[in-house]
Amino acid sequence: MLLARSRGSGSPAPGGEPPSRSPSGTGKGRPVHRGPWWRTRPAQGIGYAAPTGVFVVVFFVVPLVLVGRISLSDWPLLAGNRGLNAPDNFTEAAGDDLLWPAVRFTLTYTALVTVLLLGLALLLALLVQETRPGTGLFRTVFFLPSALGLASASLLFLGMYSPNVGPISPLLERLGLVDGPVSFLGTPTAALWSTVALIVWKYAGFYMLILLVGLQRIPQDVYEAARMDGAGRWQTFRSITLPLLRPSLALTLLLSVTGSLLAFDQFFILTKGGPDNSTMTVVSLIYREAFQRLDLGAAAALSVVVLAVLLILNVAQFRGLRGTDT
Amino acid sequence: MKPHGLGRTPHHVLVGGLAALFLFPLAWSAWASVSGQPGTAQQSGYGLGNYRSLLHYDAGLAQYLWNSTLVSLLTVALTLLVSLMGGYAFARFTFPGKNALFLLTLAILMVPYATLLIPLYVLLGDLGLQNSLFGLSLVLTVYQLPFATFMMRISFESVPHELEESALVDGCGTAKALLRILLPAVWPGLVTVGLFAFLAAWNDFIAPLILISDSAKAPLPLAIANLRQRSMGAIDYGTTEAGVVVLALPCLVLFLLLQRHYIRGFMSGALKG
Numbered sequence: 159m160l161l162a163r164s165r166g167s168g169s170p171a172p173g174g175e176p177p178s179r180s181p182s183g184t185g186k187g188r189p190v191h192r193g194p195w196w197r198t199r200p201a202q203g204i205g206y207a208a209p210t211g212v213f214v215v216v217f218f219v220v221p222l223v224l225v226g227r228i229s230l231s232d233w234p235l236l237a238g239n240r241g242l243n244a245p246d247n248f249t250e251a252a253g254d255d256l257l258w259p260a261v262r263f264t265l266t267y268t269a270l271v272t273v274l275l276l277g278l279a280l281l282l283a284l285l286v287q288e289t290r291p292g293t294g295l296f297r298t299v300f301f302l303p304s305a306l307g308l309a310s311a312s313l314l315f316l317g318m319y320s321p322n323v324g325p326i327s328p329l330l331e332r333l334g335l336v337d338g339p340v341s342f343l344g345t346p347t348a349a350l351w352s353t354v355a356l357i358v359w360k361y362a363g364f365y366m367l368i369l370l371v372g373l374q375r376i377p378q379d380v381y382e383a384a385r386m387d388g389a390g391r392w393q394t395f396r397s398i399t400l401p402l403l404r405p406s407l408a409l410t411l412l413l414s415v416t417g418s419l420l421a422f423d424q425f426f427i428l429t430k431g432g433p434d435n436s437t438m439t440v441v442s443l444i445y446r447e448a449f450q451r452l453d454l455g456a457a458a459a460l461s462v463v464v465l466a467v468l469l470i471l472n473v474a475q476f477r478g479l480r481g482t483d484t
Numbered sequence: 485m486k487p488h489g490l491g492r493t494p495h496h497v498l499v500g501g502l503a504a505l506f507l508f509p510l511a512w513s514a515w516a517s518v519s520g521q522p523g524t525a526q527q528s529g530y531g532l533g534n535y536r537s538l539l540h541y542d543a544g545l546a547q548y549l550w551n552s553t554l555v556s557l558l559t560v561a562l563t564l565l566v567s568l569m570g571g572y573a574f575a576r577f578t579f580p581g582k583n584a585l586f587l588l589t590l591a592i593l594m595v596p597y598a599t600l601l602i603p604l605y606v607l608l609g610d611l612g613l614q615n616s617l618f619g620l621s622l623v624l625t626v627y628q629l630p631f632a633t634f635m636m637r638i639s640f641e642s643v644p645h646e647l648e649e650s651a652l653v654d655g656c657g658t659a660k661a662l663l664r665i666l667l668p669a670v671w672p673g674l675v676t677v678g679l680f681a682f683l684a685a686w687n688d689f690i691a692p693l694i695l696i697s698d699s700a701k702a703p704l705p706l707a708i709a710n711l712r713q714r715s716m717g718a719i720d721y722g723t724t725e726a727g728v729v730v731l732a733l734p735c736l737v738l739f740l741l742l743q744r745h746y747i748r749g750f751m752s753g754a755l756k757g
Contacts, residue, residue: 202658203577210570210633211585217604217626218592224603233606285499298743299503302510305739307687309705310731313724314513323521323721325512359509367750420596423689427709441598448602449694461599472594 524722571636
C-alpha cells in the first residue's frame with residue numbers, strides 16, 4: 159500500500175547533467191554553436207502551446223472580461239434588453255436583504271470548518287505518521303472519503319440525516335442521549351453543524367495527507383537533538399513540530415478558507431439554503447440571482463465582488479506561504 | 485523514533501475508533517442501498533429493489549451513466565492532449581510569450597469556478613454549445629489545465645535532454661521525438677493527470693447544474709440530486725443511496741488501484757505549486 163510510505167519527492171530528477179544553458183555552449187570542437195535545439199525552434203514551441211493558449215483565452219480570459227461586462231449591464235437570463243446600467247447591479251446587490259446574512263453565514267461556516275478540519279487533520283497526521291504495522295491501512299481509511307465527490311458525499315449524508323432511514327437518530331435514542339427523532343437539518347443551528355460534520359468527514363483525510371508530507375520533511379535529527387536536550391513530548395511538539403510544519407499548515411489554511419468561502423454543493427443538496435434562508439451562502443446567492451430571479455447582471459456583479467475578495471485573499475496568503483517556506 | 489507517540493494500546497484504540505467513524509458512512513450507504521426500508525423501493529428484506537428503481541428512474545440509469553462516462557472521457561482526452569502538448573512546449577521550447585502563457589494558465593486556479601460559470605453560460609450559448617455535454621467537457625478541461633500543465637511540464641523537465649537529442653540531431657522531427665521517445669518517459673505524469681481529470685469530471689456538480697438544462701443530458705450526480713424534485717420534495721432515500729454507491733464505486737476503485745499516482749500528483753501539485 160503506497161500510503162504506507164510516501165516518497166520524498168514527486169519527480170526525482172534522474173541522473174545526467176543539467177543541460178547547458180549558456181549560449182556559448184560546450185562547443186565540442188564545432189566552430190559555430192547555434193545553441194541547444196529547443197532554443198532554435200520557437201515556431202514549433204508556439205505550435206505545441208497553441209491548444210493551451212486557445213483554451214486559456216477562450217474559456218478563461220474572455221469569460222473574465224465578459225463577467226465584468228455583464229456586471230455593468232441589464233442582462234436578463236432570457237433574451238431582452240442588454241444595455242449598460244452601471245452601477246445599478248452593484249447597488250442592488252448591496253441592498254439585497256439576504257446579502258449580509260449570507261456573508262455572515264459564509265464567514266461563520268468558514269471559521270468553523272477551518273478550525274475543526276485543520277484540528278482533526280493534524281491529529282490524524284500525528285496518529286499515523288509513524289510506520290507501524292497497519293499504519294498504511296489506517297491512512298487509506300482516513301483518506302477514502304476524499305476520493306468521493308462532494309455531491310456524492312452530500313447525497314450520502316442526506317440519507318444519514320433523514321428522519322426516515324437515517325441511522326444516527328435511532329442510535330442516539332438507544333444510547334439514551336435524546337428522547338425523540340433528531341432533526342438534523344430542521345433548525346438553522348442543526349443544519350449548520352450537520353453540514354460542517356459532513357465536510358470535516360469528507361476532507362480531513364485530504365488535509366491529513368498534506369500535513370503528513372510536511373511532517374516527513376522535518377529532519378529526524380532535529381527530534382534527536384531535542385531528545386538529547388531532554389525535551390518532553392509536548393515541548394517537542396510545540397517548539398519543533400508546529401513551527402517546522404508551518405508551510406504545510408499555511409497551505410491547508412489557504413485551501414480550507416478559499417474552499418469554504420465558495421461553499422455551494424453541500425448546501426444546495428442538504429438544505430437548499432434553508433431552513434428560512436439560514437444556510438444561504440454567497441455562492442448560493444449568485445446561483446439564486448442568476449437562475450431563480452433570472453438576473454444575470456446582478457449575479458455577475460456579486461461574482462465580480464467575490465472574485466476580487468478571493469484574489470486579494472489568495473495573493474495575501476500566498477505571500478505569507480512563500481515567506482515561511484524557506 | 486517516536487516524536488509524539490502515545491502508548492501502544494491507547495493509540496490503537498484511538499486510531500481504530502476514528503477509522504470506524506470514517507468508514508461508517510461508506511458502509512452505511514452500501515447497506516442502506518440493499519436493505520429494506522418503508523418508503524423506499526426496497527420495502528422489506530434485502531435485495532436490489534433500490535437499484536431496479538434507479539435503473540428505470542426518469543431517463544434511466546443507463547442514460548445518466550452514459551452522460552457521465554462521455555463527459556469524463558472527453559474531459560480526460562482533452563486534458564491529456566492539451567497538457568501533453570503544452571507541457572512539451574513549456575519544458576522544451578523557448579518562444580515569445582511562453583512565461584506569460586504559463587502564468588496565465590496557473591492563474592486559472594486563483595479564479596473560482598463558481599464565479600466564472602455565469603459568463604461561461606452566456607459564452608457557451610453564443611458558441612451554440614448551450615446544454616451540450618461537449619461544452620461541459622470544455623469547461624471542465626479548462627479547470628484541469630493549471631494542475632495538468634504544471635504536472636506535464638515538470639514531467640518533461642525531469643527527462644534528460646540527451647534522450648531525444650540524438651534522435652533530433654539525426655533529423656527526426658519534434659513530433660516524432662515526442663510520440664516515440666518522450667511519451668513513454670512521461671507516462672506516469674499522464675496517468676496522474678488523467679486520474680485527476682476523471683475524478684473531477686465524474687464528480688462535478690455545479691457546472692452541469694448551470695450548463696445543462698435538459699434533464700436527460702444530466703450527468704449522474706445531478707440526476708441523483710434531481711431525484712428529490714421529481715417527488716415534490718419527498719425523497720426516495722433508498723434509491724438515492726443506490727445512486728451514491730454507483731457514483732462512489734468507480735472513484736474508490738480507481739483511487740485504490742492508482743494510489744501511487746494520486747500521491748504523486750499531491751506531492752508535486754499541491755506542495756511545490
